[in-house]
Amino acid sequence: MSKRIPPLADFAIKNAKPKSKDYKLSDGYGLYLLVKRTGVKLWQMxxxxxxxxxxxxxxxxxxxNGRIILSLSDARDKRDDARRQLLKGLNPTAVRKQEKATALKEENNTFEVVARQWHEKFKSSWEEKTGRRILASLKKDVFPIIGKTPISKIETPDMVDLLSKIAERTLETAHKIKISCQGVFRHAVLTGSIKHSPMADMRNVLPSVKNNHFAAPTTPKDLAPLLRAIDGYEGTLVVKCAMQFAPLVFVRPGELRHAEWKEIDFEAKEWNIPAKKMKMKRDHLVPLSDQAIEILRKLQPLTGHSPYIFPGQRSLLRPMSDAAVNAAFRRMGFGKDVIVGHGFRATARTILAEVFYFRVDIIEHQLAHIVKDPTGRAYNRTEFLPYRRVMMQKWADFLDMIKENNFDPSPIILEVSELIAIS
Structure with missing residues (x-):
């Protein structure tokens, strides 16, 4: 029978003095206090x-300084943990190394580190401006709060609290940050940093944002004075032509600003926008009316030696500023509650459907929205092209007529009725 070792007492530990050689004070079941000749006291097993x-x-x-770091009671707890690991067939030393490696990985796998990895991976699939906005919002509202926290330690209540505080300031920003953070946690799951996302189900964590549509005139009566003001604009020719061109093609402002001469086919009267410039990352074809071609012909002698149709004032190698068109509207006296550059899409969408009675799916396709046929297949870039050519020319004619205050919709509707019936 092995000899029973009497347990240590606190006073014995405190009074243990260094000797010429290191020595041990045993507590039983393998635990002992190593008293080194330097005076250091270390718990080992x-x-x-x-x-x-x-x-x-x-x-x-x-x-x-004599302050207790690991008491006798705490050392016994660690010994008992080690003994339980041995009973399970585990080596306590190997378990300790694994715990240290995991802790180090977590320390280096903070939310900010993973978020920047996520951003770097997906930024090429976003518009450049969108990528900058996402990272800026994370830096401002998220990194200061949870940026240095290991991503595996972040729980659902942490995210609810963060989003709720942001929502107190601006609900729309909170919704955008929610989407970004969900992307970060999804990336963390896929890369093995965490097993489950703390944001897997947060559908009702924030109130809904009221849908604020882009300001736009949606009746001929409201649209006419705006078009006349654009024709009378006394600013730069590039900006004026961009404002005249925008309602004719009703593309997104970023697509308009980045339009390049090489994308224009004057003979076919088409503008072919590559997928990388489109929000939906799909090639898009814009049939050009006679009026649109006329604007391009007028502008070509001025900017034809630039890659961009609407270059910036400071450099022909860069597109015009994203604020140029809206700033021009403000100078003409049209507030942001009346019109913004993006608004011409809503103008065309409404009037083409309600005045011309064009089929909604044809209009949506020209707006570069993802439209699917009855089999679920997304329409390709040339779908409905004959109808869209007619629609774009009739739309341009309509804009000319309302500027002259002589618009009667019935002749145009009658002219396209047969074509619409066939479609």
Missing amino acids: QYRYHGKPQTISFGYYSDK
Whole structure:
């Protein structure tokens, strides 16, 4: 029978003095206090694993000032944990190394680190402006709060609290940040950093945002004075032509600004926009009316040597500013509650459907929205092209007529009725 070792007492540990050689004060079941000749007192445990002697250190009893770091009671708890691991067939030393490696990985796998990895991976699939906005919002509202927290330690209540505080300031921003953070956690799951996203189900965590549509005139009566003001604009020719061109093609402002001469086919009267410039990342074809071609012909002698149809004032190698058109509207006296550059899409969408009675799916396709046929297949870039050519020319004629205050919709509707019936 092995000799029972009497347990240590706190006073014995405190009074243990250094000697010429290191020595041990045993507590039983392999635990002992190593008193080094330097005066340092260290908790260790001896055990056997697969028949081989092993030693594991638990930590110092006190610091150099005598303050207790790891008490006798805490050291016994660690010994008991190690013994339970041995009963399970685990090596406590190997478990300790794995715990340290996991802790180090978590320390280096903070939310900010993973968020920047996510942003770097997906930024090429976003518009450049969108990528900058996403990162800026994370830097401002998220990184200061949870940026340095290991992503595996972030829980659902943490995210609810963060989003709720942002929503108190601006609900729309909170919704955008919610989407970004969901993307970060989804990326973390796919890369193995976490097993489950704390934002897997947060559908009702924020109130809904009221849909604020882009300001736009949606009746001939409201649209006519705006078109006449554009024709009378006294600013730069590039900006004026951009404002005249925008309602004729009703593309997104970014697509308009980045339009290049090489994308224009004057003979076919088409503008072919590559997928990388489109929001939906699909090639898009815009049939050009006679009026649109006329504007391009007028502008070509001025900007034809630039890659961009509407270059910036400071450099022909860069597109015009994203604020140029809206700033021109403001100078003409039209507030942002009346018109913004994006608004011509809503103008065309409404009037083409309600005045001309063109089929909604044809209009939506020209707006470059994802439209699917009855089989679920997305229409390709040339779908409905004959009808869209007619629609775009009739639309341009309509804009000319309302500027002259002589618009009667019935002749145009009658002219296209047969074509619409066939479609």
